Amino acid sequence: MLTALLWLAGLVVLFFVYRAVVILRDVMRDGDDGSQAADTATPANEDPALRAARARAENAPPNRRRWAIALGDILLIRNGLPCNGDTLALALPADQRERLARQVLREMNLAPDLPHADIAVRMHAALTGWVGGLGRSHDGFYEQLAAQGRVRDALAFDCARTAFLVRCIALLGWVTEAQAWMVLFLNAQRAQDSFESWEDFGMAYARAREHWLRISSQDGPASTRAAMEVREHLRNADGSWLALSWKRYRIFDPQPLTA
DSSP: OHHHHHHHHHHHHHHHHHHHHHHHHHHHHHHHHHHHHHHHHSOTTOOHHHHHHHHHHHHSOOOHHHHHHHTTHHHHHHTTOOOSOSOSOOOOOHHHHHHHHHHHHHHTTOOTTOOHHHHHHHHHHHHHTGGGOOSOOOTTHHHHHHHTTOHHHHHHHHHHHHHHHHHHHHHTTSSOHHHHHHHHHHHHHHHHHHOSSHHHHHHHHHHHHHHHHHHTTOOSGGGGHHHHHHHHHHTOTTSHHHHSOSSSSOTTSOOOOOO
16 A cells, blocks of 8 residues: 555656646747747847837837828839828929829829819729729739738738828829828728738738739739838838837827927
8 A cells, every 4th residue: 555655656746847847848948939039020230220210219209190101111112202201292393293193093093184173083082982992903803812811911002002092192182181191090000900010011012012913914023022122121221111110109099299
């Protein structure tokens, strides 16, 4: 009887020793993973200018207007437009303004010779119903991404495109600034609610852009351009993405009045 009890006591001791070893191993593994994640998030050898830009972003006062426009930065840069301001009015040379107007009309699936008054009516209607999608799209583009479980990629693409088109429609004078800002702010809030960082949003957009080009028979070097543009902008110390914290404030939070 005594022998059996000793064996039982020995087994209990071995069990607790085993549990302690397992717990200690898991704690050490979690610590390693945490340090690796921290290193990945903020590399020790990161450019000092980038670290300084991140620090400024964390302490800068909220700039909701610049934040809302910044979702379209990649497209703004691609079209030679400034992307670090917070106003919609923009003086452009006549030839650039004309090119932009033609492009926006094409993107909105409107005739290039449409009278100005008709353009304003159509744009107003488009912004009123923007949640249903803004601008033309390849047949099945969003449906294909959804079927592949890539809804967030589709959403990032739509957020970037909406920010770009609304910003352009406003600067061309086809809608009032009040209407444009309401759509830009709502668009910005859904982006903040759906993504965790500028990198998360930017790379989702780039993946959707690659799919867009593929189904329009432009697969090739151009299909990876968006990912390169996103990576470059994420490291641009003078760009909006480093100047603006992703979730330090929400777009529709009350904003303190300046003295």
